[in-house]
Amino acid sequence: MEVRQLNTLIRAAQFQSFSKAAESLGYSQSAVTVQIKTLEEELGVRLFDRMGKRVILTAQGRRFLEYAHSVLDTIHSARQAMSDDTDLNGCLHIGTLESLCFFRLPGLMRQFRRENPGVSLRVTTGSPEELIEKMERGDVDLICILDEPRYSNSWHKCNEVPEEVVFVASPGLDLGHPGPYRVEELLDKPFFLTERNANYRHTFDNFLASRQIELTPALEISDTAFIIKMLERSSGISLLPHFAVTESAARGGLRILEVSDFRLTMYRQMFYHCDKCCTREMRAFIHLASGPDLPL
Template sequence: MELRQLATFIRVAQFKSFSRAAESLGYSQSAVTVQIRQLEEELDTRLFDRMGKRIALTDTGERFLSHACDVMNQVNQARMSVTSTAELHGSLHIGTIESLACLKLPTVLHLYRKFNPKVSIRITVGEPEDLIEHMERGELDMIYVLDEPLYSNNWNKLMEQREEIVFVASASLREELGGKELTIEELLTQPFFLTEQDNYRRVLNRRLAARRTILTPSLECGDTSLLIRMLEIDRGVSFLPWYAVENSVKEGRLIRLSVEDCYISLYRQIFSHKEKWRTREMDEFVRVAKLADEEE
């Protein structure tokens, strides 16, 4: 049994396709087919069911996949133990959401590039569901999202950091709304500037639905920075991560509101797929992300 056969088996299981696995590995499809056949012959078992052009892991293949991933991760750790002092020069493809990309990621990337100037970094911005799908298909090394705690037997959770989601308002509403605890019903009399269907927007919608209330925003936008700017120059209310509005509140451009029975937190989380080879570049990103939090 060879390591390259295990790596090929993991990639075929990940893509559920011999041709896509071959393309991602830079092999011919026939080479992938031969490697899988040799592995099955050595193990004296069938790892995949072939159904026309579709394939699926057998029960035996499912069990073997878990062990194969463990072996490859151990090999990677062994390699890293003797190369940990070498300068990083590989690549890193990270998927993230818009608010993190604009407001958290720049500091992390600055530190990362300071320590590892030769690493090639690619950032893809999208909705969490899409990012998870790309990670599942092996198209992203890692994802960095803000959500309720997520779990999957297929993922490694590499970081989790709590973030408050808060109501804020334009400074011009200070006398009307500031310095007192408000009800949701009182707040809904104001124009709302909200993101499109981000996870924190969905959490808010669920809270409102439980009260049999529907919110129709005056302004919807996928750009968090634009929403904050509109709040600073107009009169309105929004519901955003604290990290997005903290500076504006501290500098008096926005006010933070206290709303009864509506204290909500989500979590910044970094994941990789368990079938993904954990590189030093990936581990370094997690280290630097945690360091950036400590420095704030």
């Protein structure tokens, strides 16, 4: 019995597919099939039922899966115990949203690199759904998203931090009075918004629909930094995370609006999959990102 067979068993059980397990591990499908067959022959039991393209754990398979997790956890703990006195020198692959990557991660990365110069960092951006899929496939170690609170028995949630989403306007835009405003008072101005599948944009669209209001934005784009530049250099309104607009508002490039009838809070959340061993590199990054003051 080999460690790689246990890893293959866990991935096949996770995806209910030998082909998807092979893809996530970098093996051929035939290699996965051989590993599982060899493991079944050694144990003298059938671990999976083959149901067309799907594979499902048998009762014996579900029982053995618990032991597989236990064995791998023990091996991982032993390796960590042998290396806890050494500097971190592994790899860390983080998946995150473009807005978090641009406005939240640079300071965090800078501090992490200062404390752990030997770690190789890789960052992948995408939507929350894309990042969750990558985490489920084992393509990334950690993901950090901004969304409504998300939960799954398959994920370990490292933190959950509220982040306010606010209306902002170009500093010279005439809104008639200093505020507070109602949403309807703003709708005759050009709106620069994130695309419809963005989480806080979806919430705003639902709010407008509940009041039978239809809004056609002057600009739709996923790039938050581009929207901010457009607001600074032209005339319009947007709805963006507070952390993304703080710097521009402080130097007078944007104006944060007080809106009385629409308030929105999203949550910055970090996850890793429960089947993923939490490496020393992951633990160090989680510890830094979960501190009371996020490095900026």
